[in-house]
Amino acid sequence: MTKPESPRQDSVGKESAHTESASPEFDRRNFLKGAVVGGAAAASGAAAIAPESAQAQQPAAAPEPAGYAFFNLDEAAFIEALVDHMVPADDLTPKGTDVGINIYIDRALAGAWGKGDRLYMQGPWKKGVPSQGYQLPLTPAQLYRAGIEATNAHCRKTYGKSFDRLDETQREEVLVGLSSAKINFDSGLPVRVFWGALYQTVIEGMFSDPIYGGNRNKVGWQLIGFPGVIAVHRDHVAQYRGKPFPNKPVGIADMS
Template sequence: MTEVKLPRRDFLKAAGAASAAGAAAATGIAACSPAAETAATAPPAEPEIWLTLNATEAAFVKAVVDTLIPADELTPSGTDVGLATFIDRQLAGGFGNGAKLYRSGPFLPGKPEHGYQLALSPRDFFRAGISEANAWTTKTYGKEFDRLTVEQRNEALTAIETGKAQFNGGFTSNFFFDNFLQLSMEGFFADPMYGGNKNKVAWKMIGFPGLPASYREEVKTYFNKKYDKEPQSIADFS
């Protein structure tokens, strides 16, 4: 495993112009994953466009989702299944801007059991969290998260998950991680129309068939029997 050699701005320019597979190779991550082997035959991917994430945030999100969902024989990497795109779209839309979030003050810390109590919209919470995470990895490893090796990413993300990484933004690293993980899981398992779960890979991985119209007979005929059908998404029914 090698470290990232390209400066981020060049990398992002390359990512925007080249295929996603090429971009993945440029990160130095996919080079040792099965996904890279199929790069030659993969169709040209869409250009990377971010609705709200800035370049630093996009690089962080891609690196984290690739750590959460590494490419293996089950699925391509988090970025390649569209998780970074999903997170960007969610943060740019109603959810990110605080729809259905009670936002009147005063804002007090409360107990964990009180749930989210910050004054920040989810978009700004992610902005703050990414900044804190990068500050911590810079202090600890001398680099922002996306420049770390795979081993370092796993180690750093574990520290963030368990609260061992020191955050100074008014919330703990594990709180940030929990929210990041939840949004990533939503993207991984949601209908592909939202940008994640590309080609229904997460549904295929676990054997969720999506949304057939009816199991009226199947509930009996498939009792304790494997239901092995190609998953159907909302687009397949539209």
Template sequence: MFKSAALLPAAVTLAACDSRQSSTTSTLEPAGKSYSPRYFNADEWTFIHAAVARLIPSDDIGPGALELDVPVFIDKQMEGEFGYAARWYMQGPFTQASPQFGYQSRLTPREVYRLGIAETNAHCSLQHGNHFANLSIPDQDAVLHQLDGGELRFNSVDAKTFFDFLHSNTIEGYLADPVHGGNKHAGSWKMIGFPGARADYLDFVGQNQPYPYEPVGVKGKEN
């Protein structure tokens, strides 16, 4: 249902949120079980887990976002340059404009997440009687579609901007080098046959066969 990402199988979009009725969070070990979030509070951390589980669910093709610690990646991003928009132009005037003119909000990504999660949970409580993480899988998918489609209007933050950050960061955490907190044990690289940061793999380019060695991250082999 959502935008595909290069190198990802068809399952690694919300298109994978089809008729599955059982929650992925009920069968997967919580992401970063030994990790204590640095930015997100308990309610926000629960939301992030539930949302990324639907954006990239686990299936017979490969691991999902929870198994690869995508929530850990997102939390670390909130405390880094991205979260603080450290390298972005963040001076006014702030106005509605085409995306081609760049980011237009006065809110940093970490502020967008905090307000977006609160607004989404408030919407879910009003419309469904519970926070997002406690909704059924079909209702969770419906809310994500509404966010993606710009159907929801929030007072404190643009709902579509919030979703776009969440969606992009989920894909990034799934595919990025494990040094950044996600892609645990290089699980997505192993799934797609990506060699990672190996210095030389040109001998295998164009052979149309699986890459025979384990991927290597910038810190070495990911076990």
């Protein structure tokens, strides 16, 4: 597999250019937390002034701040660190935040799915056996919130700091612990269930249509050579039998 061809130009194409070299030391979370010391009135102002102030301090290098509809500051820091660790930048794709995986997950959790759309939410609530599937009294958004909190609690207990402040090796250790269920959450939240949701949404953010906020520039599709919403393969079946198909994916917005 060679490096994917250049994506079609679209409005988010500019982002990868100024984020590749970015390694901001500036901590947006602490800045924003500091800004709310003045109380509720100041809090509403903080969101409005933050991007401008951030740019003032790190004009060229800072990533375009993500606007979150669901995540709070700790959660945003967690998810950004997580997706950048799981999808690191290399010659195949930009890093997870530049793919928009964090934004995809935020929007999914803020939206109907995150609020429990299509989820049967009547009790009584019992643990059951694994073959009975999901049995927690939590919407996906609540599960995520509790899971991030529990993971950070584990990280603080084990390493003395939250997940986003861990080094690469420590982050890897935590993900291995989550995925193998070697970590037990003190809160009683089942780690397997949280990991299952976390992993699935990272994958969705990488490979779903870009209209949902992830798979920016269709880099997830370019990675694997998936053509997207192209519909007419009737002649291609014979024409490309055993041969690579042109790697120029098309999304829903491109055809709308």
